[in-house]
Amino acid sequence: MRDITQRPDLYSINTATLGYNAPLSVIIDACAERGIGAIAPWRRELENVSLNAIASQLSANQMSVSGLCRSTYYTAPSELERRRAIDDNRQALDVAAALNAACYMQVVGGLPQGSKDLHEAREQVKTGIRALLPHSRDVGVPIALEPLHPMTAADRSCLCSLRQALDWCDELDPDGEFGLGVAIDVYHLWWDPDLANQIQRAGKRILAFHVSDWLVPTTDLVNDRGMPGDGVIDIPSIRQWVEGAGYCGAVELEIFSSRWWQQDMNTTLDTSVDRIARYC
Amino acid sequence: MRDITQRPDLYSINTATLGYNAPLSVIIDACAERGIGAIAPWRRELENVSLNAIASQLSANQMSVSGLCRSTYYTAPSELERRRAIDDNRQALDVAAALNAACYMQVVGGLPQGSKDLHEAREQVKTGIRALLPHSRDVGVPIALEPLHPMTAADRSCLCSLRQALDWCDELDPDGEFGLGVAIDVYHLWWDPDLANQIQRAGKRILAFHVSDWLVPTTDLVNDRGMPGDGVIDIPSIRQWVEGAGYCGAVELEIFSSRWWQQDMNTTLDTSVDRIARYC
Numbered sequence: 001m002r003d004i005t006q007r008p009d010l011y012s013i014n015t016a017t018l019g020y021n022a023p024l025s026v027i028i029d030a031c032a033e034r035g036i037g038a039i040a041p042w043r044r045e046l047e048n049v050s051l052n053a054i055a056s057q058l059s060a061n062q063m064s065v066s067g068l069c070r071s072t073y074y075t076a077p078s079e080l081e082r083r084r085a086i087d088d089n090r091q092a093l094d095v096a097a098a099l100n101a102a103c104y105m106q107v108v109g110g111l112p113q114g115s116k117d118l119h120e121a122r123e124q125v126k127t128g129i130r131a132l133l134p135h136s137r138d139v140g141v142p143i144a145l146e147p148l149h150p151m152t153a154a155d156r157s158c159l160c161s162l163r164q165a166l167d168w169c170d171e172l173d174p175d176g177e178f179g180l181g182v183a184i185d186v187y188h189l190w191w192d193p194d195l196a197n198q199i200q201r202a203g204k205r206i207l208a209f210h211v212s213d214w215l216v217p218t219t220d221l222v223n224d225r226g227m228p229g230d231g232v233i234d235i236p237s238i239r240q241w242v243e244g245a246g247y248c249g250a251v252e253l254e255i256f257s258s259r260w261w262q263q264d265m266n267t268t269l270d271t272s273v274d275r276i277a278r279y280c
Numbered sequence: 281m282r283d284i285t286q287r288p289d290l291y292s293i294n295t296a297t298l299g300y301n302a303p304l305s306v307i308i309d310a311c312a313e314r315g316i317g318a319i320a321p322w323r324r325e326l327e328n329v330s331l332n333a334i335a336s337q338l339s340a341n342q343m344s345v346s347g348l349c350r351s352t353y354y355t356a357p358s359e360l361e362r363r364r365a366i367d368d369n370r371q372a373l374d375v376a377a378a379l380n381a382a383c384y385m386q387v388v389g390g391l392p393q394g395s396k397d398l399h400e401a402r403e404q405v406k407t408g409i410r411a412l413l414p415h416s417r418d419v420g421v422p423i424a425l426e427p428l429h430p431m432t433a434a435d436r437s438c439l440c441s442l443r444q445a446l447d448w449c450d451e452l453d454p455d456g457e458f459g460l461g462v463a464i465d466v467y468h469l470w471w472d473p474d475l476a477n478q479i480q481r482a483g484k485r486i487l488a489f490h491v492s493d494w495l496v497p498t499t500d501l502v503n504d505r506g507m508p509g510d511g512v513i514d515i516p517s518i519r520q521w522v523e524g525a526g527y528c529g530a531v532e533l534e535i536f537s538s539r540w541w542q543q544d545m546n547t548t549l550d551t552s553v554d555r556i557a558r559y560c
Contacts, residue, residue, distance in 0.1 A: 105505070116514040122473070151431040153471035154496045154512045164473045191433035193444045214435045221498055232434045234396040 001183070001240045004251060005223055005277045011040035012066035014254035015045060018268060019261030024054060030265060032061035035272055038250045040067045040105070046222035048098040051098040051255060058099070066103075066250040067144060067183070067208050068096040073109025075121045082124060085109075085129050092266055093132065097139035103137070103207040105183060106145050110155040121158040127170060133178040141172065142179035144207040144275075145169065151221050162189055162198040169205055176204075185210035185254065187225055190233045199241040206247040211280050212236055212255045223258045227271060229279035239280060251280055281520045284531060287555045290508045293347035294317035294490070294534035295325060297432030298548060304334060310545060312341035318530045320385070320488075323372055327548035329448050331378040332438055334448065337416055338379070339537055346383075346530040347463070347488050348376040351371060353389025354408035355401045355438065366408050370415050377419035382529060383487040384416070385463060386425050390435040401438040406448060413458040422459035424487040429468040430499050442469055442478040449485055456485075464522055465534065470513045479521040486527040491515055492535045503538045507551060509559035519560060 004010050013031055015024070022030075024045045031039055039058075046054065058064065071232050072088040089104075096104045110124040111118065129143060136143045145165040148157035159165055165182045173180035184203050189195055199206070213231030228235055239251065253272050260268055284290050293311055295304065302310075304325045311319055319338075326334070338344065352368040369384075376384045388405040391398065410422060416423045425445040428437035439445055445462045453460035462485050469475055477488070493511030498504050508515055519531065533552050540548055 111512055116512050118471070118473075118514070149431065150471040151498070151501070154494055154498075158383065158471075160471050160473060167473075181302050191430040191438075192400070193398075193440060193447075214434055218431070218434075219502055220334070221431075231390055231398050234398070 001135055001243050002248075004280070008035040008273050009037035010251055011273065011276050012040055012250035012252035013269065013272060014040040014069065014252055016069065017253055017255045017272065018258065018265050020045065021261075023267055024049060025057060027265070028054070028057050028061065028063065030269055032063060034269055036063070036273065038064045038066040038252070040069055040252055040254065041099075042069045043095065046095055046151075051095065055099055057164055058152065061141050065099045065101040066252045066264060067105045067212050068069055068092065068099065070101075070105040070107045073107070073276060074125040075109035075112045077112045077114060077196065078125070086128050089128070089132055090135050093135055093139050093141050098140040101141055103142045103144035103181065103183070105208065106143060107148060108145070108157050108159045110153060118153070118158055123159065126172060129168070129180070132173050133173060133180060136180075137178045138170065142181055142207055144181050144183040146183035146185060147188055161191075161192060161194075162202065163194060166198060166201055166205065181205040181207035183208035184238075186233050186235050186238050187212045187214060190214060195238070196241050199238075199245050203219040203245050206245060208244060208249065208252060209239065209247055210252045210254045211276065212253065214280075219259070223256045225255045225257050227260065228253070228275040235280045281523050282528075284560070288315040288553050290531055291315035291316050291553065291556050292320055292530035292532035293549065293552060294320040294349065294509065295322055296349065297533055297535045297552065298539065298545050299324065301541075302545055304329060305337060307545070308334070308337050308341065308343065310549055312343060314549060316343070316549075316553065318344045318346040318532070320345065320349055320532055320534065321379075322349045323375065326375055326557060329527045330511050331375065335379055340553060345376075345379045345381040345510055346532050347385045348372065348379065348381040348383075350385040350387045353387070354405040355389035355392045356404070357392045357394060362404055362408065369408070369412055373412065373415055373419050373421050375460060376421040383422050383424035383463070385488065386423060387428060388425070388437050388439045390438055398425060398433070398438055406452060409448070409460070410452050413460060416460075417458045422461055422487055424461050424463040424559060426463035427468055428429035437554060441472060441474075442482065443474060446478060446481055446485065460489055461485040461487035463490060464518075465492075465517050466491045466513050467494060470494060470518065475518070476521050479518075479525050483525050488529065488532060489519065489522050489527055490532045490534045491556065492533065493559075500538070503536045505537050507535060507540065508533070508555040515532055515560045531556055
């Protein structure tokens with residue numbers, strides 16, 4: 001396991017952590033000042049800005065993009081909507097390629113409006129991913145399937161466990177020719193009794209590693225994540241499994257928190273660097 | 281799959297659904313009036329009442345107890361506390377036996393206070409269950425392991441999936457001599473991509489089947505369950521799997537809902553009977 005205590009160059013900040021209050025260029029500078037090695041930006045932040053300018057700014061600071069967030073949901077009641085989602089995600093892959101992102105992050109969608117059919121939802125997602133794999137390979141940006149916490153199954157992600165994500169990888173990209181992989185987020189997966197085994201199984205499929213903490217009590221199903229150290233997740237153990245499986249990419253902090261969004265960006269960034277070093 | 285539409289004798293009402301506002305004897309009468317075949321009472325409702333009187337009242341109404349709720353948590357920082365929990369649960373088995381309960385329901389506990397060690401928590405639970413199995417057999421009340429939704433892993437249940445519950449059954453009672461089994465609650469398990477397989481695997485280990493619904497959005501991690509039909513769970517499909525595996529016990533409605541707790545008991549019971557018939 002890597003010693004990351006003095007290595008902010010191995011950290012990444014998912015910009016959702018900062019609440020989208022500052023432009024990306026300002027965030028990049030603030031991260032660069034702290035020696036942070038990567039960011040994971042959101043597509044909304046890249047609208048109406050020059051991708052070349054962002055790429056140049058990152059490059060000038062020896063920074064990279066640990067992942068582009070995130071996919072348009074693949075699940076929808078009509079085939080037209082689902083085709084549009086695929087087209088939208090194809091374009092996003094081009095954006096990810098322009099930034100040389102390590103992966104394109106997938107939050108796949110929950111049940112289609114009005115449906116109770118999880119099996120159908122999952123088939124819709126697989127159809128979408130399958131359609132995108134050739135373009136993913138062509139532009140050189142692997143697709144990262146991110147299993148989300150089961151409490152999001154209805155409205156955000158019918159992909160609910162690492163085992164399921166790896167089953168999909170085996171089904172959709174059995175030989176690894178498309179580089180299809182997974183993102184491991186401790187917040188979504190820490191509870192899984194099968195986690196150590198599945199991480200070992202994942203091996204080189206692991207494209208991203210996300211950290212935050214589970215608060216007790218948790219008062220909101222989406223926006224009450226904690227800063228590492230404030231909750232109950234044994235993050236170092238999970239990182240040890242992930243790195244033992246061969247992962248050597250960034251440790252990405254991704255916190256959706258209405259509390260942290262009220263903080264000043266510099267406070268959040270300073271705390272992030274400190275907490276990754278001490279609790280991840 | 282059974283046709284349960286005109287069969288309230290196959291329904292059970294978990295008394296938590298009614299918010300503990302009425303004494304058990306009043307609840308039993310209200311259920312009997314509607315032809316409901318069973319209840320699942322809570323231990324707190326059985327303090328300071330005559331178990332014989334309750335048993336007689338149930339018997340006079342041809343009603344049974346689909347399960348006694350619920351175990352004292354097995355996880356705790358000190359061995360003394362863990363021993364006390366086991367003793368407490370041993371006494372509860374006697375209460376369950378006095379009521380001829382179909383099973384003693386287990387909510388096993390989350391992380392011990394101050395701990396981040398899920399593995400240790402799980403070992404504590406298994407140690408506790410193992411200690412109780414002989415008494416469970418002696419009094420003729422099987423222990424039902426209830427996997428809870430992963431969002432409760434920190435503070436209520438480190439037992440998070442049906443697969444895990446069945447692994448524990450195989451480990452603790454490989455030959456089935458103690459009757460150790462599982463409770464399948466659609467609210468906790470509906471998201472699981474492995475659910476159909478694990479239900480088939482469970483077979484005669486299935487001791488209870490609980491219904492309620494997942495609301496979108498869900499605004500509280502504990503007390504925002506929905507009445508069947510108000511959410512997104514395909515309950516009939518899950519019941520089909522459960523009965524296909526051999527289960528022929530009660531369909532038990534268990535809803536923790538600050539909204540339903542504000543309703544009149546008779547309204548809730550009438551709605552329950554209607555919704556089980558139409559949406560389960």
